[in-house]
Amino acid sequence: MAEDKELRYDPAAIEPKWQQRWAADPTLYAAEPAACGKPKYYVLEMLPYPSGQLHMGHVRNYSIGDALARHMWMRGYNVLHPMGWDAFGLPAENAALKNNTPPREWTLNNIAGMKRQFERLGMGFDWATEITTCLPDYYRWNQWFFLRMYERDLVYRKKSKVNWCPECATVLANEQVVDGCCWRHEDTKVEQRDLVQWFFRITAYAQELLDDLDKLNGWPEKVRTMQRNWIGRSEGTEVDFFLEEAKKKRSEISHPSEQRPLAGGPGGDQGSEKTRIRVFTTRVDTIFGATSVQLAPQHALVAEFTAANPELKVQVEEMIEQQKKAREAGDLGAIEKHGVPTGRFAVNPYNGERVPIWVANYILADYGTGAIMSVPAHDERDFEFAIKYDLPIVQVIHPEDKTLAVVLPFVSEEGVLVNSGEFDGLSCTQAQAKMQELAVAQRFGEPKVTFRLKDWGVSRQRYWGTPIPMIHCERDGLVQVPDEQLPVVLPAEIEITQQGGSPLSRVPEFLNTTCPRCGGPAKRETDTMDTFVDSSWYFYRYTDSKNDREPFDPAVVKYWFPIDQYIGGVEHAILHLIYSRFWTKVMRDLGLIENDEPVRRLFAQGMVIKDGAKMSKSKGNVVSPDDMVARYGADAARMYSLFAAPPDRDLDWQEDGVAGVSRFLARVWRLTTKYAHIVREMQPSDFDERRPSALLRKLHQTIAKITLDFEGRWHFNTCVAAIMELVNEIQAADAQLAAGEVPAPVVRELFRSLVLLLAPFAPYLAAELWEELGEEGSVLRAPWPKSDPGLAREDELEIPVQINGKLVTVVRVPADADTKAIEAAALADEKVRSRIAGKNVVKMIVVPGKLVNLVVR
RNA sequence: GCGAAAGUGGCGGAAUUGGCAGACGCACCAGACUUAGGAUCUGGCGGAGCAAUCCAUGGGGGUUCGAGUCCCCCCUUUCGCACCA
Incomplete structure (x- = not known):
């Protein structure tokens, strides 16, 4: 038994080992400065709310993005692949009520736990650029932008009918009302109330937001249509x-x-x-x-x-x-x-x-x-x-x-x-x-x-959000908090109650201040900002997240923007993505950036479904990523989430499927470790010897297929299937490999490339086997394999032969056979001859490399 | 009601440009190996039929030498919008 274990693929041993090594190498996933000379690639996944637990939707989202990031690293790009936390919001206050834990503590604890989950999953994020929106070094810039917008008349106050969620005890934006209910509380009816609210004048950009949709041809048409309807010109x-x-x-x-x-x-x-x-x-x-x-x-x-x-x-x-x-x-x-x-x-x-x-x-x-x-x-x-x-x-x-x-x-x-x-x-x-x-x-x-689009109401009568940096003075009226007094910091000690109204209004130390203009007694604004403010510009901050003089260095943003690929759920098609576009246009008009749009390509991934319903606590069909990692390893969990469906479709979670992927990885591990010694023991002089073989042909076909998919189609499910096919062929050649009948250079190329192809999808196993093959340095810095069309080409093809459109037989012809030769081969076939005997061949359709169809009367 | 996407074996899905329907995986069946194991390997696996063959991509029509793929009508599911004047 103990012996057996040594011969078995054991993610529980491999994965922690690499976690340690990767943690010790801060450069592995780090973005480089513009001066590095490489082409840049900014791949971004939507940042999570730190609820305490990653769910399968996250695993899927980040597996897609991480695969892309890893692929781009291997293609030699300077990749920015950051992560952060959308850390303000109501659940922290609810948790505070329930567990008597301060929102800040609850949130930061959750972040620590989820960061650990990310680490276990082997996600390649550049943690040096991490942002946490509930910390003053981030939200001070929300306040800074608010003031700049106020100065440009893009912020105003008005009394208006508002959507009020009694459960949240706060105001909701129109976008946050779904079928008359709160977007967070599906069963809670939204009420209409009259309140004085702060608004962002997004309607000033309505026409441009609409017009520029035409430029976003890297976005799904569905999302563009939804935004068009929302703007409703x-x-x-x-x-x-x-x-x-x-x-x-x-x-x-x-x-x-x-x-x-x-x-x-x-x-x-x-x-x-x-x-x-x-x-x-x-x-x-x-x-x-x-x-x-x-x-x-x-x-x-x-x-x-x-x-x-x-x-x-x-x-x-x-x-x-x-x-x-x-x-x-x-x-x-x-x-x-x-x-x-x-x-x-x-x-x-x-x-x-x-x-x-x-x-x-x-x-x-x-x-x-x-x-x-x-x-x-x-x-x-x-x-x-x-x-x-x-x-x-x-x-x-x-x-x-x-x-x-x-x-x-x-x-x-x-x-x-x-x-x-x-x-x-x-x-x-x-x-x-x-x-x-x-x-x-x-x-x-x-x-x-x-326009149907309304101005964006951003006031929230909540504690856990960015304080609005305005002061009410009896003498001077509304006065801005001066820049040098930013950030207006949220008081740490606060009693959260279920009373209505802004909790901050019950904190005298916060509420009472002096007017920056006249020095007399004044009161702070006690509303906080909608959390969609945080996520409207966070991806700019990633590029320069430690800057304490400005929200970011425009030169750095100019290098990285626009985002090359943004990946997230379609549920943010309107809210987050329209606010982000608005914010970008405002920042452009403030002279901070030059791009008109934040995101070049947008990918909307499908939901994770189990037993016919979206995974949710209320349905009781939640699968925990931690369980999956513990049982099958992170590689299997990640790879399954890519294999079970194309990324844009809903994914049906079947645990047996994860087990299947895990078996596949075990097979890769067994085959590679079995023959790695051949590769390790090779002499450098042998390296260049290459000859066509069935195995190499399959390999180069696989490389071509996967490379092409990364460039556009993103059908990672078929990429994984293609790797499985390749491994099946290697398995079928097991006897020849064991007998030493496969030349060492072929063995080397085969296994090295196999590991490289696997690297975006199963990073732990790839790292482990890369080392096993005697390679030094990270597999992420190894060049992505290149398909050699000469080696990939089949020298013989099977051509289906139809008679009147029905398949009769298949003939083998040389790959370069011309129409005449294929015709001859088809007519020479026994089955074909007996079928057309005594009949009249009216027409013969030959598609070289594809098929023959005889029209017979 | 309007708009979009989808409908393929027992299941998840494949078929990239109109060219062998069901790749790959799961489940299942059989065999091998074995101090039974939720391990591994080999083979089978859409339906009917002993077979040759025939039937089959939600249903019905059409275009084409050839249709899962294109066109028309209908059904179902999902998503978005829904008194926006």
């Missing part, structure tokens, strides 16, 4: 409908001296204007078909109408409540359309027609102007509404072909105007342009681009 027209009471003043209104306020953000300024209702429409060409104006129940004018009409008021309030509930439930689209007439009328500026003003529950206050013109003939929703309330339906667009019968609502823009006065006969697009011109000329409207 929509081109249209704002038009004023005049309140009937104001009609007599119309000439006055269109007078040049009249100043109309510019429409502000969503929800706009319509309240200040009591003579008109501004609507937003993408189909101004249909305006002659408008038969009512619909207001959102929260619209400023509605309050005015209801002031004198208690009955209306009750109904409007019901609608607001209903919308609120629907919004909280996330099924805004599901509520039945419902409305009430206000008894007031508005006048269509294009045709002077008088239309009723309604309040309707399907009009959103926070999109466009919160008011629409209703054109039932050409809009599904308006149509449904008009049918329900028996409002008139006026068709104003007709297909160009006048003979076509029209089914209303006719929503196509392919048509011409009818019943539209002077605009009759124009196409929809022509009419839109003309009508916009008229609106501008007569000052009752203008072209308008509306």
Whole structure:
């Protein structure tokens, strides 16, 4: 038994041995300075939240990135492969409540444990560049950026309806609300509350964020589409409908001296204007078909109408409540359309027609102007509404072909105007342009681009986040914390309670300060920043993580950016990746960097599934990486996570599969250790002797396949399969190898290359066997093998022969056989001859190197 | 409802450009070796059939000498969006 053990692949012995050696060599995974002269390659995986445990999704994510990093090292690149911790956030506070451990301690303990897990997994990270976002040397730069953005009017405060998660007792960004529930608490309904909040003006970059998506051709189309939808650009027209009471003043209104306020953000300024209702429409060409104006129940004018009409008021309030509930439930689209007439009328500026003003529950206050013109003939929703309330339906667009019968609502823009006065006969697009011109000329409207994207609310009423570096002074109002007073440090000692409001407001030593401007008593801002701030720029900090004078040295960033390859879960397609893009553009405009986009290529990996569901504690189907490492070794766990599915697809975790990979690694270990002595004992003079052989052919085919995959397709599952095939062939040649019938140079090339091919996927075994083969130095610095096409080429090919498209037989021909020779070989075949005997060969298709097909009648 | 991706053996999956469907692995079956072992090696393994053969990539049609792959219709699953005017 003890004897046996020596002959067995034993990851439990190999892996700790290499962990020690690697820990002793800080240069192994270290990025080099620009002066090294090598081409740079920045490979990045999304940094984890230090929850305490790595999960299989992490193992998969980092196995993909680490394989790529190792491959690039072997290709001679200067690789930056950093790691850090997204260390602020709510779970630390929850844990503090539960275990009475301070968030900082809990977080740092988790980090230490997870770092150990990374080490056990053999991940090749450059720990010298490690960042931890909850430490002041990182978050001070969040504060620094906040101030720079404040100075450029990219930060502002406003009272707004916010999404409030009662579980988190804090505000959530729109992006953090999933189906009406908190993104962290799937079962907790989000409530709407009114609070004064800090916002980043991401909408200032909406157009550029949209436009630049076209440049990101290294990103999955799916992610780009999701971002496009999220930004939701929509081109249209704002038009004023005049309140009937104001009609007599119309000439006055269109007078040049009249100043109309510019429409502000969503929800706009319509309240200040009591003579008109501004609507937003993408189909101004249909305006002659408008038969009512619909207001959102929260619209400023509605309050005015209801002031004198208690009955209306009750109904409007019901609608607001209903919308609120629907919004909280996330099924805004599901509520039945419902409305009430206000008894007031508005006048269509294009045709002077008088239309009723309604309040309707399907009009959103926070999109466009919160008011629409209703054109039932050409809009599904308006149509449904008009049918329900028996409002008139006026068709104003007709297909160009006048003979076509029209089914209303006719929503196509392919048509011409009818019943539209002077605009009759124009196409929809022509009419839109003309009508916009008229609106501008007569000052009752203008072209308008509306975005669905909202400004980024960053205030959080939590303790464990970056303090917002602002001071409230009674005399001077809002005052920035001066740069030299940064960082505003989170107080270490704090009692975490479940009370609402900002925990920092209950820490007098933090709260009370002096005004930097007047020196008088003042109070600090007690909100902290959304943790998405931390992850919006962390990858810049990696390049210069110890810099205490600036967030990073622009010259160093210029060398490393953009990131060549970013790898992470598709669940961050919108939130993290849009904020990161925004932050990059802001930093560019601050003159800190030159790149417009942070990430050149993005890879969205699939989820890890077990028993048909995503691994999660609540489903009870979690597999612990530590268990896998203990049972099968890190190499097997990592390699299985690459082998079981292509990286972009979901992966079905089957433990038997890990065992299979482990058996494969054992086989590699046995074969290599068995014949390593041949390699070790070779004389240098023998090294160059190379001759074609079946084994070398398979080897060079394998090298070619894997090299190609690393360059683009990333089907690492088939890469592993290819290595398995190669090893199967070596195993089949076991007898010849044992008998010394395989020339030593072939043995050497075979096993050296095998180990090199394995190195990105199974780093421990590769290191061990590299040493076993008598090599010195790290396998990571050994050049990636090059496929020799001469050796890879088959000299004979099997060509399938079909008759009428059905496979009949296979003929062997020389690899360079031309059409004629293949034809002859096919016709000479027994089976073929008996099948075509007495029949007429109508046609013969020969694809050299591929197949023959005889068409026979 | 709109959009995208996917559907292939008992299972995970392969087939990169329209050219031998099922590589590789798991599970299973048989054999070898053996002081039984969850080790290793050899062979088998889509379905039907003794066989020659036939059938088979969600279903139905089509294009083609040839279709898992391209086109049309339908079904299912997953994901994203969903009163955005």
